[in-house]
Amino acid sequence: MNAPTQPNWAHLVRADHVHGSLYTDPTIFHAELEKIWYRTWVYVGHVSEVPKANDFVMKSIGPQAVLMTRDKAGAIYLLQNRCSHRGNQVCQQQKGNTATFTCPYHGWAFANTGELRGYPFPAGYAGVDRRELGLGRVPRLSVYRGFVFGSFAPDGPTLEEHLGGAREAIDRLVRTSPAGEIEITAGFLKHQTRANWKFLVENETDGYHPQFVHRSIFSVAKSGIGDLYSDASSAVARDLGGGHSENDLRPEFRRLDAPLGWFGTTADRLPDYVAKMNTAYGAEDARKILVDGTPHTMIFPNLFIAEIQLFVLQPLAVDETVQHVTALQFKGAPDLNRRLRQQTMGSVGPAGLLLADDAEMYERTQRGVQTREPPFLFLGRGRHRERRDPEGFLIGDATDEVPARGMWRHYRALMEAE
Amino acid sequence: MASMTVNSELLREIEQFLYREARLADDHDYDAWEALWTSDGVYWIPANGDDGDPEQVMSIVYDNRSRIALRIKQLNTGKRHSQNPRSRLRRMISNVELLSSAEDELHVTANVCVFESNARGDIT
Structure with missing residues (x-):
């Protein structure tokens, strides 16, 4: 078995030298996505970008699109722009105001909290638990003085x-x-x-x-x-x-x-x-x-x-x-x-x-x-x-x-x- | 078809002005280019594909006359790295249309396609 070898970080990152490949090697970039961008707290947006109930704005964590929404009660959510059915993007607008995101492909409708509200011709889904088919959520969200951060790691430092x-x-x-x-x-x-x-x-x-x-x-x-x-x-x-x-x-x-x-x-x-x-x-x-x-x-x-x-x-x-x-x-x-x-x-x-x-x-x-x-x-x-x-x-x-x-x-x- | 009398002499004059502006910019003749501007001129390049109010939201460029002058002065220092070496440029202008005219004011639209070649590569 050829296990992928980990870069020798101690060799690449020294007290006052860093290796040029840290800026150019695609495998290092992919390692950074997993260990930095999809793990630590990353700034997403500011609460003033969704000032009213049901406002939303398209943001990102690394290369991934993230929808920052505010529900009718005023809570902020970080959702992924991906229908749980076939993966189609449910939102094409950069910002707007809506309580529901409806996927244009097969009409699945999601609340701005991420929950699946419903799908057309529901008889075809007998026995399916709708609660398990919400939009993906960024697992952790925290706000400091209006600055909204998200982390893809379910656990970690506050x-x-x-x-x-x-x-x-x-x-x-x-x-x-x-x-x-x-x-x-x-x-x-x-x-x-x-x-x-x-x-x-x-x-x-x-x-x-x-x-x-x-x-x-x-x-x-x-x-x-x-x-x-x-x-x-x-x-x-x-x-x-x-x-x-x-x-x-x-x-x-x-x-x-x-x-x-x-x-x-x-x-x-x-x-x-x-x-x-x-x-x-x-x-x-x-x-x-x-x-x-x-x-x-x-x-x-x-x-x-x-x-x-x-x-x-x-x-x-x-x-x-x-x-x-x-x-x-x-x-x-x-x-x-x-x-x-x-x-x-x-x-x-x-x-x-x-x-x-x-x-x-x-x-x-x-x-x-x-x-x-x-x-x-x-x-x-x-x-x-x-x-x-x-x-x-x-x-x-x-x-x-x-x-x-x-x-x-x-x-x-x-x-x-x- | 609705008929609209186009003052072809005026339109020709407008086109010649737009071509001249493009040529001076293409040739980096910024002193002559700057001389085309009146004191109340505004150079506006909106961002994000829509014409948001430039007094409220970010634009790529929203220069009043004094900022236009500052931009040229900065270029003329020779230390404006993003234009040293300078780009090779060609602007293509088309669809010149006179939408309205009143007294000494003309409302003109045109399409422009800019071809730029520099160390980053070729950009259209």
Whole structure:
């Protein structure tokens, strides 16, 4: 018998080197689907995308389509788009409102909770238990502050345990709203790149690249972002554990001490928003929130909170990934939200002033690692100056590769697990 | 068949304008291309196959005049990696139709097919 041999993960993933085949080998990609995408908690969507009873929206976990529904009582469900009869897709719409999904093939009707409501000519199914013929469900669903996650593993760590050190990023994000909630209402751009998903994860909290990849826009827009990721920056790269990581820009924003400076504007340009924040949190705390800005945090494996945007990474193949991108919207802040949409539209997507160049790097890197030599990529930047912050997280300087090393440590643990 | 008088001279002028715009973009002559824009021009490429309100939902491009200028300035730095080396481009324009005209405003539709060749491959 030829048992399929497991890749030697310890050989491929080292302390500061990773093997190029991790980005190019289809068998590794299939192993990742089983051990990461169909096992750990994966971000699916936000409750504000299905605000009303019987709303639904088409989402995904890895390459699989997942229907996120809200039933008439208000509960959220994650269903698979597959008729239990012949496997036909029961829903073709990206979003909408319905209590029932009726399969167009033979007319089987499913409630938006997944239960089979009925089928035509039922006399042909004498003795069949309808309760066993519902739509497939993602076995576990958990919601944290409106963020809906799903896991295909029936058992495992809770969502709170999975989020660990990254929970605070979501807490911090929602406090930027005077109502304490974000909303995902601006629709998504789907930006397809011919690159492995891990190149995207690594890039999201890579503080080394902005000055080089984004020099063209920083120079003409007179943006201060490049300085946040310089050798002289007091910003911190942090491994939050669990594969999560962040570029913590707060040290720089606190040094500059300018409310809304992180957003490239000033308090007097958004007076309604600032007034509501003062009312909600008190002037002192509101000012702190507005100085600190929103997180720049990658929640493994697929949710990137990118200060003013939200990215959802979806791997389709070993060399194909879709970034679903939208502007973050903060409940109760229409003047801020309008600006967020405008800035997001300028920055992201295939024509984005920023993301078009990131995507170019992903794809060139993907083509680069197809070559044989050298076989490993080097992730050693700042390893000699890694240190623990007061909370015990591993941190490094703004441009250090602490986040990538943390991601790979977690990756190896997941892939080595039974 | 409902008859509609087409001002063929005007239509010809419109077509020539669209061809010129396409040629300047194809040839990366962005200074001349940018000069075609009025100060209230908006360059809009909707996303997701439907014309959602660009003030409310994401578009691929929704540039006012100053963002059009910023885009060109970014290209002109020579450090816009996604266009370095630049794409080879050809735009085909067809189905030019004048839907309505009033005073100094024309409502024109046309179909366009863009052929792009670069390091990623050929894209139509």
